[in-house]
Amino acid sequence: MSSHHEKLHIVLFPWLAFGHLTPNLDLAKLIAQKGHFVTFISTPRNILRLPKLSPDLSANINFLELPLPPVDNLPEDAEATTDVPYNVVQYLKLACDALQQPLTRFLESSTPDWIFYDFVPYWVGSIASKIGIKSAYFSIFNAACLGFLGPAPALMGQDLIRTKPEDYIVKPSWVPFPSTVAWRYFEIMKISDGITDNDSGVSDMYRFGASVANCDIVVIRSCSEFEPEWLQLLEEIHRKPIFPVGQLPNTNQKSEADDDNEMWRRIKGWLDAKQKGTVVYVAFGSEAKPSQEEVNEIALGLEKSELPFFWVLRIRRGLTDPEVLTLPEGFEERTKDRGLVCTGWAPQLKILSHDSVGGFLTHSGWTSVVEAVQEEKPLVLLTFLADQGLNARLLEEKKMAYSIPRDERDGSFTSESLANSLRLVILEPKGRAYREKIKEMKDLFVNKERQDQYLHTLLDYLKDHRNR
Template sequence: MAEKGKLHIVMFPWLAFGHMIPYLELAKLIAQKGHKISLVSTPRNIDRLPKLPPNLTPSIDFVKLPLPHVGNLPENAEATIDVPFDKVKYLKIAYDGLKEPITHFLKTSSPDWVFYDFVPFWLGSIAAELNISRAFFSIFTAPILSFFGPVPVLKGTQEDRTKLEDFTVRPKWVPFETTVVFRLFEIKRVFNSFTGDDDDVPDTYRAGAGIEDCEVLVVRGCSEFEPEWLKLLEEIHGKPVIPVGQLPTTVFDGGDDDTDDAWRGMKEWLDKQVKGSVVYVAFGSEAKPSQAELTEIALGLELSGLPFFWVLRKQRGSADTELIDLPEGFEERTKDRGWVCTSWAPQLKILSHDSVGGFLTHSGWSSVVEAIQFERALILLTFLADQGLNARVLEEKKMAYSIPRNETDGSFTRNTVAESLSLVMVGEEGKVYREKVKEMRELFVGRDRQDGYVDNLLGYLRSHRRLKLEDQSNGGQRN
């Protein structure tokens, strides 16, 4: 950019709200420092992102690239929230079709940096050809990235993992003792996305190629929380690794939210509950329990006797034909102490309410950070993706308790749900989990700490640009 010291950064997140929101949070933090951000996604996704505070609107441009049509992808599906799990691979194929339009945008906008996610494995090499500096920005934390290993393992040129069981043991490149591995039922559910099929490129290959072509890994996380993993990640890839803090979700409330009426009813119900007594239940935008799992969760909540607020997704987009239903009579039997919401719900507002004491969650990292932000005890029930590894990180640090499950098929019972909820919410044995989230709050969401991580990142980005310009003025090119 012409203005001295100011950076222009293009951000290109994967089409999942668990990725787009952390990208937007980092964009806001960088824009507050006076830099320009172009956040690139599809029209419908950009329209669904939270509103920006007015002071940041001049600094963050939302760039809408229409998603190419792909067979087997439902109409108007532009994010993982819009499709059943088995259709996500078609979303990735459509996303790969954005290669040409984003290349054109990069050529015409000439940014200093491009930050890209794990899916666009082709973007790093394109940016290099255009002499644009590139960062692999991972919303997955350092333990997760380290677990998946070096580029040859990710790209499949070094066959270290050929069967399910290979993912349930500590990798040979992790030199310290750790329980951060998949359980057998967890890897079974996602193994195909790591190996790929005739229709799609494996996720691991995508990540490997993206890391191979980047100059720096920008990682969600804190050096105080996971120093050994950040150090290992740097050793594995031989590239700088810069943690950018936990990026807690922030919401601008303009006062004109058309969901005020919905929230008013929820708040009135929460206001009537005893402080710290309510279990908030939500499994993120992607995880959807099976009918058998839903039944056991519901009957476990009923058995526990605890008040609960449950945000329940019955389907993933209009193409999802496998609707799930609550057990017959459940809502009637629990109406005096439970609220089931099957539409949108303001998670931050609910978690911030004094009556909420615990959070039954899929352990998606954004939800974990939000729980810690409001000091809500964590009870975990994993479903997909990196959730199992996140759960191990939290279990190791006594920050959360996982509902006991069958190792092979992941099944669980209403009794273990009820017992786990009671243990964490009110039991003496669960006091450690209730206290640990309070202890971790400042580390995870302290404003000064988060600000320091962003300053450190910007220092690196500016220094890199200066060296690159010096190199070019001396007749060379630093990529």
């Protein structure tokens, strides 16, 4: 049998954030469905928190637990970004970096064909190369984000192109086409610790640069029909193969969550009682946590909108988070007939799929964007961290979403602007373009044949270019 038909063994090593773990697991499932073997590496607690595999996939996906070593300032049970306040995430990166030795031992003993790694463990590519294993940097960030970040030497500090935060709020010189994709001032200032070396010892920008520099290929959560110019730019600035792998639409919550689940029954009953297309679903993912001032404005804005709403509010990031968010006094009582605030986990995809939901107030994390498009729900954006600002510009550019007006310097917004934005996108004739555009984009994001073709092209390359 030729090597092209042999089964592959692919290792996936995502960053310890659920916005990264979930798309990595979705990719693992697609690879396993093609009969290949996947080793999915994470920490014990994260693996327990992932959705359970269906029996037909469990034979082809093996979960490998790598416990995090103790690190000063990192709580004992903290294994994901959702477990710690934002300023503690740098110590989680430090703990992740300490997994180099156990990962090396595993790779030496198991000799997989390929390892896919995330941007935080940027060191994987060079380790794999020394052992003779091919590596892929798997970016869960879209091509516009990676293209905006730019060439590896610039990210690694070898070319001093960007020396201050203000350099990140304009289109960079290497982007040859018109684009508004850039951070706004308040967005880059919130994550300025990612530009410079922090207590992890390595800046996020260096990690991105080294991840791309050290890999054999770049695999990216994108599709050429959605952002062709950005994918072409990546090939030009990195001079290595770039493989879009589709948008990886999430099927976990709809197919695997039990419809008899008591919590979902309660939520569904509440949604069933609301008029079709009127409910605002509000959720900001596992990473973003608004400030108390922002929570107050969001709450008052929802109240002023006079729309029914279902709000998933994370009141703290882990048990060591000193700031526990509270709702404005009397808010829940005043809105009890049309609003529901959930402070625990909620089945996002099932909620978005409900007919009564008419719009999604979101942080613009890409998994949430894909799920909204999948369920044809128009987007109102309120960014907080990381790639969210870049995602928002891309969505605005494509007329797929509307961002709540904010102060350019400090990012503040008013309850009135939030209420007006929600009513515009969900109800008003002026917002019809956003409602229609999401429906137009659905096939591009979730078409199964297209997704399968991307995977087929990638797997063929992986088979032909593994070390033998």
